Amino acid sequence: RFKELIDKIRSKSYIDKKSLDEIIKELQRILLSADVNVKVVFEISKRIKERVLNEYSQSRGVQLKDLVIKILYEELVKILGEEKRDIIIAKKPxxxxxxxxxxxxxxxxxxxxxxxxxxxxxxxxxxxxxxxxxxxxxxxxxxxxxxxxxxxxxxxxxxxxxxxxxxxxxxxxxxxxxxxxxxxxxxxxxxxxxxxxxxxxxxxxxxxxxxxxxxxxxxxxxxxxxxxxxxxxxxxxxxxxxxxxxxxxxxxxxxxxxxxxxxxxxxxxxxxxxxxxxxxxxxxxxxxxGLGDLDGLLTRVERLLKREVHDEKKLRELAKGRLTLVDVVTQFENIEKMGGLYKILSYLPGFSGKFRKEEIDEMETVIRKWKAAINSMTIEEKINPSIIKGSRITRISRGSGVDERLIKNLIKQYKIMQKLMKDRKHKRMFKEMLKSTRQL
Ligand SMILES: Nc1nc2c(ncn2[C@@H]2O[C@H](COP(=O)(O)OP(=O)(O)OP(=O)(O)O)[C@@H](O)[C@H]2O)c(=O)[nH]1
Ligand SMILES: [Mg+2]
Structure with a gap:
């Protein structure tokens, strides 16, 4: 049953609150059927949800399902014991x-x-x-x-x-x-x-x-x-x-x-x-x-997390001040940190009241999918998105579960951003970005 859940997560590579809630519910059912106490299941799943939301954006290159398993594993062994331990015979007898x-x-x-x-x-x-x-x-x-x-x-x-x-x-x-x-x-x-x-x-x-x-x-x-x-x-x-x-x-x-x-x-x-x-x-x-190769999976995730840090550094060197898709992701993350698009827009003159809450929710979903697509790109693609065409788009789409249409649109957005970065007209940037997001 856990395998089924993992397969279900596999087809999702971005998370929104709703799909994460579904995953957590399924996880709760699995733990309950493995005879884990109800109170304990509740505690563990709360922790896991918080951590997935927190850590997903910092775990580029790690697939959502692997991250969920890694976090679940860590939470379980925190309770059960993180390592083999011996009884220390401290006195005699x-x-x-x-x-x-x-x-x-x-x-x-x-x-x-x-x-x-x-x-x-x-x-x-x-x-x-x-x-x-x-x-x-x-x-x-x-x-x-x-x-x-x-x-x-x-x-x-x-x-x-x-x-x-x-x-x-x-x-x-x-x-x-x-x-x-x-x-x-x-x-x-x-x-x-x-x-x-x-x-x-x-x-x-x-x-x-x-x-x-x-x-x-x-x-x-x-x-x-x-x-x-x-x-x-x-x-x-x-x-x-x-x-x-x-x-x-x-x-x-x-x-x-x-x-x-x-x-x-x-x-x-x-x-x-x-x-x-x-x-x-x-x-x-x-x-x-009921997972077969947990050891292999955990090692792979650890390695990915380490490699990402290394890749980031390399990327920064190569990019030398150019706007890359990693910067774009950072921008998106800043938007999230500032309280989401809705909040930002309400502060911008000319924008407040222009969009309905649902429209903005939809835009945020698109942004989340874009982040997932960027996670599936190679370093070259992140630095130089203009090479992303044809078979690359297909590959990224398959790897991230994000529609090809959305990936093409992301590249378009990137080009607009790049242009706008030059003349620094942020207001217009937002306007154009939002306009074409709405056309999706
Ligand atoms: N298959 C299996 N049987 C076990 C294991 N440990 C104990 N048993 C069996 O479980 C039964 C109960 O084991 P005991 O060691 O007598 O349990 P206890 O806690 O001392 O029982 P009381 O003294 O009556 O409270 C016995 O038939 C054991 O052979 C185990 O790890 N595997
Ligand atoms: Mg006994």
């Missing part, structure tokens, strides 16, 4: 608490991370505080025993028949020589007050150095409220998204990230202790949006 909804994959994730840390040369201690589900502690023990590691590397501890406070104190003491201690807990539902209270107590007695929220990729819309409920009781420092080996797109992770303020660290990609992957922003977002 470093205590990590695992929390999450029932069945979210906490116990499996504890075992996966035990293996991960052991492989990184750390001495790991593991224990469980899940006294609610039968056989929960045995499940963790079995998973840990399955890890192929030096027996010395991973130590599993359990003691029975004491209070929560006593149990935590005793086990922490036994494991005090470990580099890192991983603590499993029972699943909590946001409406089970006694379990949430118990979590608060665990947090208080354990004083963990780091708390990981484990969320199931299939959790969807519920992720937001559940995360908020947990966040109101304990700190959340990082997120593991489990079951990413299934068909879910993992949109719930965005909700969990927003609600907790924490970033994604790892993904669970299977039931075995080896099935752990570090989070990678590009592949996570590609999957969420």
């Amino acid at each position: 470093f205590v990590i608490l695992f929390i999450g909804l029932e069945g979210s994959g906490k116990t499996t994730s504890v075992a996966k991370l035990a293996k991960y840390f052991a492989e990184n040369g750390l001495r790991v201690g593991v224990f469980s505080l899940d006294i609610h589900r039968p056989a929960a502690i045995e499940q963790l023990e079995q998973l840990v025993n399955r890890i192929q590691a030096d027996v010395e590397k991973i130590k599993f501890i359990n003691i029975e028949g004491t209070s929560l406070n006593e149990k935590i104190r005793t086990i922490l003491d036994i494991l005090k020589d470990r580099d890192v201690i991983l603590v499993d807990t029972a699943g909590r539902h946001k409406n089970e007050e006694s379990l949430l209270k118990e979590l608060e107590n665990i947090y208080k007695y354990l004083t963990p150095d780091f708390t990981i929220l484990v969320i199931d990729a299939y959790m969807g819309q519920k992720a937001y409220d559940h995360t908020l409920a947990l966040k109101s009781r304990v700190n959340i420092d990082g997120i593991i998204v489990s079951k990413m080996d299934g068909s879910s797109k993992g949109g719930g992770a965005i909700s969990a990230s927003v609600a907790s303020g924490a970033k994604i660290l790892f993904l669970g990609v299977g039931e075995k202790v080896d099935d752990l992957e570090p989070y990678d922003p590009k592949s996570f977002v590609s999957r969420l949006l």
Whole structure:
């Protein structure tokens, strides 16, 4: 579905408020169907709209659809995490608490991370505080025993028949020589007050150095409220998204990230202790949006943005004071900055009241299309527009989606402007410009 949206944008290379609104609406539908929380979708789409409007005029050479994807990507990873990150083991022992909804994959994730840390040369201690589900502690023990590691590397501890406070104190003491201690807990539902209270107590007695929220990729819309409920009781420092080996797109992770303020660290990609992957922003977002080669696209856009800066410089040197189409674009941008044609005209004697609002809106649309056409031109064409004829016009039209007729008219405008620049009769310039724009 995202692909369809992109194809739709592809056929547009200029933006007006209406078509951007359409794009944003479609984007909202896609994010909602990927299970991103409604509030989050609203926030993200607002940001994207603002940024597209702001950045499009400065991103010459970048197609609108690519710009939309780039901005969407940047906004998403701002929430999810912009890079792969590691848990910094800042002291010894470093205590990590695992929390999450029932069945979210906490116990499996504890075992996966035990293996991960052991492989990184750390001495790991593991224990469980899940006294609610039968056989929960045995499940963790079995998973840990399955890890192929030096027996010395991973130590599993359990003691029975004491209070929560006593149990935590005793086990922490036994494991005090470990580099890192991983603590499993029972699943909590946001409406089970006694379990949430118990979590608060665990947090208080354990004083963990780091708390990981484990969320199931299939959790969807519920992720937001559940995360908020947990966040109101304990700190959340990082997120593991489990079951990413299934068909879910993992949109719930965005909700969990927003609600907790924490970033994604790892993904669970299977039931075995080896099935752990570090989070990678590009592949996570590609999957969420169902986009194949996001990496390639982002690299291309970056390159284009860099090259444009370079091209501009070269262009300025070559043009040496001549009126180029880049200057024309700058003029158009100045008009926009000054509040649009309507405002400018109302200040010019002889013009105020001459045009109806709709006529001026129409002219502004034409100007936007001209800008798109200029974006599709080569440097030579921008400096010396008189070479733009025949097959060049066809090419520019195809590249920008702007009608050939409009491009020819742009060249005509340019020539008029060039002439008028010489005798500096700005008033007449406007008059002529507007007259022939109206004839379109
Ligand atoms: N396919 C797949 N299955 C997973 C993954 N992580 C966990 N599971 C499975 O999901 C189920 C629940 O996992 P647990 O680790 O027991 O979840 P939990 O959060 O500890 O569950 P409770 O302790 O009951 O709250 C088990 O059948 C796991 O094998 C994963 O990344 N991929
Ligand atoms: Mg468990």
